[in-house]
Amino acid sequence: MYLLIKGGTVVTATGAHPADVLVEGERIAGLFSPDSTPPVEGAQVVDASGKYVIPGAVDVHTHMQLPFGGTSASDTFETGTRAAAFGGTTTIVDFAVQRTGERIPDGLAAWHAKADGNCHIDYGFHMIIGGVDDESLKAMDSLVDAEGISSFKLFMAYPGVFYSDDGQILRAMQKARDNGSMIMMHAENGIAIDVLIGQALARGETDPINHGLTRPAELEAEATRRAISLAQVAGDTPLYIVHLSASQALEAVAAARDTGRNVFAETCPQYLYLTLEDQLGAPGFEGAKWVCSTPLRSKHEPHQRDLWRGLRTNDLAVVSTDHCPFCFREQKELGIGDFSKIPNGIGGVEHRVDLLYQGVVDGKLSLARWVETLATTPARMFGLYPRKGVLAPGSDADIVVYDPNGRTRISVDTHHMNMDHSAYEGYEIAGKVDAVISRGTVLVANNTFHGHKGHGRYLPRGLSTYLL
Amino acid sequence: MYLLIKGGTVVTATGAHPADVLVEGERIAGLFSPDSTPPVEGAQVVDASGKYVIPGAVDVHTHMQLPFGGTSASDTFETGTRAAAFGGTTTIVDFAVQRTGERIPDGLAAWHAKADGNCHIDYGFHMIIGGVDDESLKAMDSLVDAEGISSFKLFMAYPGVFYSDDGQILRAMQKARDNGSMIMMHAENGIAIDVLIGQALARGETDPINHGLTRPAELEAEATRRAISLAQVAGDTPLYIVHLSASQALEAVAAARDTGRNVFAETCPQYLYLTLEDQLGAPGFEGAKWVCSTPLRSKHEPHQRDLWRGLRTNDLAVVSTDHCPFCFREQKELGIGDFSKIPNGIGGVEHRVDLLYQGVVDGKLSLARWVETLATTPARMFGLYPRKGVLAPGSDADIVVYDPNGRTRISVDTHHMNMDHSAYEGYEIAGKVDAVISRGTVLVANNTFHGHKGHGRYLPRGLSTYLL
Amino acid sequence: MYLLIKGGTVVTATGAHPADVLVEGERIAGLFSPDSTPPVEGAQVVDASGKYVIPGAVDVHTHMQLPFGGTSASDTFETGTRAAAFGGTTTIVDFAVQRTGERIPDGLAAWHAKADGNCHIDYGFHMIIGGVDDESLKAMDSLVDAEGISSFKLFMAYPGVFYSDDGQILRAMQKARDNGSMIMMHAENGIAIDVLIGQALARGETDPINHGLTRPAELEAEATRRAISLAQVAGDTPLYIVHLSASQALEAVAAARDTGRNVFAETCPQYLYLTLEDQLGAPGFEGAKWVCSTPLRSKHEPHQRDLWRGLRTNDLAVVSTDHCPFCFREQKELGIGDFSKIPNGIGGVEHRVDLLYQGVVDGKLSLARWVETLATTPARMFGLYPRKGVLAPGSDADIVVYDPNGRTRISVDTHHMNMDHSAYEGYEIAGKVDAVISRGTVLVANNTFHGHKGHGRYLPRGLSTYLL
Amino acid sequence: MYLLIKGGTVVTATGAHPADVLVEGERIAGLFSPDSTPPVEGAQVVDASGKYVIPGAVDVHTHMQLPFGGTSASDTFETGTRAAAFGGTTTIVDFAVQRTGERIPDGLAAWHAKADGNCHIDYGFHMIIGGVDDESLKAMDSLVDAEGISSFKLFMAYPGVFYSDDGQILRAMQKARDNGSMIMMHAENGIAIDVLIGQALARGETDPINHGLTRPAELEAEATRRAISLAQVAGDTPLYIVHLSASQALEAVAAARDTGRNVFAETCPQYLYLTLEDQLGAPGFEGAKWVCSTPLRSKHEPHQRDLWRGLRTNDLAVVSTDHCPFCFREQKELGIGDFSKIPNGIGGVEHRVDLLYQGVVDGKLSLARWVETLATTPARMFGLYPRKGVLAPGSDADIVVYDPNGRTRISVDTHHMNMDHSAYEGYEIAGKVDAVISRGTVLVANNTFHGHKGHGRYLPRGLSTYLL
């Protein structure tokens, strides 16, 4: 019943110190100064000497088996959460979906059905609202009160599927202000983008790179600013911009934050490492692997530099993956001859912890911010703290032992996601996940998976504790 | 040898959770989930039920027995640290002083002599450099390397005493960039201010309020912007603006921070609560009690609103006191008939924790930010973390038990500072310091002081761990 | 055939100097230094001693007999242009209208029919495009090429009548970029506003003031920023924001202008003088007189101060009237019990020159800017310069003699607009229109009208010559 | 006594129109529509067909025979004004100088003595104040009242020679606010720069390029912001930043202007065309030709792009030359082996009109802005309007006929300045000065000089008429 992680350096959102961590059952029983650690009879000991001990990472943006564009994301909750665990992520918050014309309870039930009994790690749900109306507004209240869902995602793009107009957005924001929940926003001006897409296709520009060229950074920035305005009109509704990729959008978020607004943003590893030219613009149809929205941005503009800086300044509070994997064969290939038909999404739930640790090694991020952006802040942001996101007495024993001297090579040959390619194929990066513990159970050790599906439980969430 | 703080809610920079804290000797041995706390034989138990358990507060800006304007600050290291302890502060970082024309080692030795053996709590030193030249630049290196002093304060005001011109500032910043230390800046354009002072006196405007009127907010902002520019030219030298009081200066700090610069700022409780009109403008000579620099600002401008917001957004990272007490009789009275002769300073080392907790009650600050701005960030900023500023295994057992249901009344009749008046006379505020522990020794319990002078030790400090 | 304006001070966009103006037929033949003026045989002499001689004012935003909300603006082209002339305005540019579902050529023909033969002063047309589609995009080209219409107004409000979505706006802007024309924008987020209107009505808040309360400044600013973004995506299409009323919108315009964008804005006298509380909030239904969109803004916010400043800095380039008069009886009264049914509009075509001259007297605007914002810039902005907007040899002889020592009292009893009330009832202001000449014909002298309908001719306009 | 400029296109600050200009004696008698021009008996006719007719250009920043660094600027008032006339400039405002320790009346008298009887074109003086004290403050009043000097230049660099500290600057600004005059500012933080210079020389970096490297853009921006702040504290004193060269300084000016402050700036042709690398960094000592302060900026930064944009947006209101010529031999050579000894200055008084016209051809500036920045605004800014800067009846007949189809080749072989090299050697640019008329006298025609020294008269100036 006891597990003792011994000899490591605990890294928190504010720094690092040597400490042993004692787990009793599913919870953390205590943390000790190494020379004060009492003998714990019968405890299983995990040797963390020379390693970091961090809270299990929390990925608040995944789309397991999401239906999209006539196909479905290729990771199930089972394969996806297993891959997540391999990468040091012990909690995901996925998106249950209401499409335009559907009912919220049906969407939520469908997602519970997909996940229930299949997950290797704990999971929660945000709710995508694709049809703001009186009924769905009422449902927002009951999801907060009774279902443990305290965050709602809206889309300023994808009319007819997910899109909300500004009046719908305003209404949902008013509701969120009243019930204390968080609005998550896909901030792209999809109405204008669709004009650009139509014009590109009419000109015969059908290659994958046109996906990026028709979604200019300014239209992400515009939508970001508009969402911030509408949240202000609604009464400073907490607003969380998902998958922020453009410098100009970051600038809008930073400006709002300077005035004390409850405006937050996440970015994703793909925006920190991959580019419009090098990946999305790969020869032939290859670039389809990197079709995601918001798109990869141009390397001739300072987006990546600015995003790393935003992570340092906390204008970007969270790194999530927006994990939404599609295989190249048969899935991405749906868009041959028409980039707009390529399923949108990149798979990366397994690599976030490592890719960000590379940033630490490169001097782009402090060790404390590494933990904060991957675990502590996401947990606080979405009502999971202190159960998740922190190594505190009483917290769930979600613990990662991380080897700073290890190396990780990313490849389709070795990854655990259900994808026929890797967005980061061949990346050799610093650091390595050494052991992964979920609620006291060792899931990964010695590169071997010891978990079983169904271990992961649904996490009803409370309100955000990250508000200003 | 054991002390167990039991039943409380530990508050950290990221949130709160129930936990018991075990102290062994001078250090924290461990933290336990309440239901996992083992019996500790012979431990002295502090009952923290219903109370917050927080790291001892760290005040990084005090001036015990500082000579100024022909007199000296009225608190000795003994009386001042005793008062600090009463208020929940267990570490101070005071300023050793080199005046123009003096030598740094002499100044440092003098301050060690004042403090050594007299302090009730641990203390460190910043060094004020009032004469940047080849010799003092060299001394900066040796202070960092050998004396545990990693921060240097410069003045853009007080020519002939503390003032550095922009060339001197640039040279000191280059040195700090090279040795990794932090430049702290008194940012007011003292050269322009002295013109305004001379003009006011020439017009016969001698009352205390003219102290504020001749130090306009714009001249604080100007100096703040200039310091930020010079730090940039020096190579992004870490810069910490002390006692920021004006909205416009805050705006400059926020703008620099948005670009990823290592620019930080503190404010002080007096700027959050007191105003030019109500205090500095009190009838007759009464306002002299509130003569400090930077001055109290006008209530007709949004300074206080903006400073509270800055604390929420972390554009203000720290609250310190700038404790520099002078008695009204014989000290402040030196300036009767000439406001420019009033010794500059307000005493408040005892009240910071309570005054900020009132902000928590008023909804202006979260509980986590209360701890972060008072303890965790100051410790990180000035190289004391994780020894100070956090309740972590292995940290110094500097612990405050805080009663959120208590009440504190501030008055000269009850305070412990060596002052004949209180800047906050009659304030009735929420919260109360319940017990104060310094390196495992209970200094304050049941409103009674149990410490003894000499308990406090000098803290050699490392480099800041708060840099971006 | 000759007219000589003698003894006055000519005011231009850059200053003032004494000069005599000689008119030959419909054009200005020359300007003379007073002591060099040759005798002109048979010339009619207008004595301008002690008076300003300025180019006839150009009002680029009027809506004569505009159908709106089941009624029509109460001034015909005849009554409206007569009133304009009385006020020193010798050119208007009115809006021909395509409503959603209508065809552009039909709208233009209808407006020509209304105006033709009825105007007292020269007039041009902008085209309102209420239905951007392939056909109307094509029509934009032919209007530029063949009809002398080089500016197109779009609406971000009034869905189903005038509203364009962001895709339609983008397409029209692309077209304008290609053919060199100007996009004029009614910048309010009407989709969000309609939600607020519905909610107010549902709460029983039906008084006129709710017209303003449901159109918050932030939603004007949001739309302004969005229009600027879309114009950027379209390729720096020239953009002209109509009836700007909010500080935040002005800030957006100024920010765009600082980056060298071709973004311009006008404001109107009502926003410079009238307020939400004092006029729109008048007791009972009285406030209906001041229902216009964008609405009058709160006097507790710095809008008026900022708008005057914007006129000084040229971030506001033009003052127009948005003249759209409705009588109180039977017209404004359509909205009793439902503010959203009140016809939107204020009549003021007669008073712009005087109201702005009051700003000169009050030190809010220079004499040069008075002429520039009323005449020179509107003419340059909309392709009428140097025919209109300047007193240059060869220009149309549209000339106003203005008496700086006169006084003007505004009242329904004395005005010449076809309205049963005045928005400025009882205003006593400095300055007075003394004589008004249109293409060499004296229309107004000694407070008497000498013109005849049909004198005014349609002005085909060229492209803007005001672009950066 | 009559001169008729016939057939040309008059260009003004707001546009262009065909007009004939009649000169009677020294003044403009009238402007005519070409078809209305009466026969003028005995008039000398200048054929301007196919050409632009513009007001004589006004260069408000020259330093004829300025003593500097042990030598003197190589153009006398005679040679310099002759060269100016060749280039289409008919008015200069030069700087009379008070050095630190000197008296203002002496400086002014000395400059009158140099200029009196020697100038080919009209001239005025600004006064450089190198020693702000009670006496010189008093002198400011008498210069405004009695000497026709309404602008005063201060330096934030060159301690011991020109430098004013912030207190002195504040006092001079207060005085200017009171007497209505303008403060012109050399905005560079010379105190910090001198540290960088000393360090560079100590490292043995003595080449001319180090002149630029030790004067970083940020230190120009810092000083610009500081000057703006001090002017605000003084009470919105009109402030004119001279020779602005850095994007960051421009940004500061634009920000101040957006808030309605009376802050203006000029740039010079050298900053629009020449760069740190290509000119100042020329091999060997060659770069000395381009040593001027502020320095040429790096081509790897967007300064030139931003300066052209600033000219379009009017955040840069004026183009002057800062003409301060030194020969390479014996003058620039004083700095061989020590860049800090190179006399600071570039000669260009002859080329401003042509170099800016190239910007018109390149689409960087409109024709109207060409005239406005070269003639109209400088005249308004410095109290010379409408006598200078405009072709209005009654104005001085300072007129340039400019051939847009001509070409100008710049070379030491052909220029008329007293310099042994040209900063623009070999430039082939569009446009050509065709004829130059000063107060009715033709100075230049057919590339031949017809003037005589002493024609130019001292211009007592009034207050600025360009204030907001």
Ligand SMILES: [Zn+2]
């Ligand atoms: Zn999305």
Ligand SMILES: [Zn+2]
């Ligand atoms: Zn910020």
Ligand SMILES: [Zn+2]
């Ligand atoms: Zn997503």
Ligand SMILES: [Zn+2]
């Ligand atoms: Zn201090």
Ligand SMILES: [Zn+2]
């Ligand atoms: Zn409108």
Ligand SMILES: [Zn+2]
């Ligand atoms: Zn601007």
Ligand SMILES: [Zn+2]
């Ligand atoms: Zn309108």
Ligand SMILES: [Zn+2]
């Ligand atoms: Zn100069």
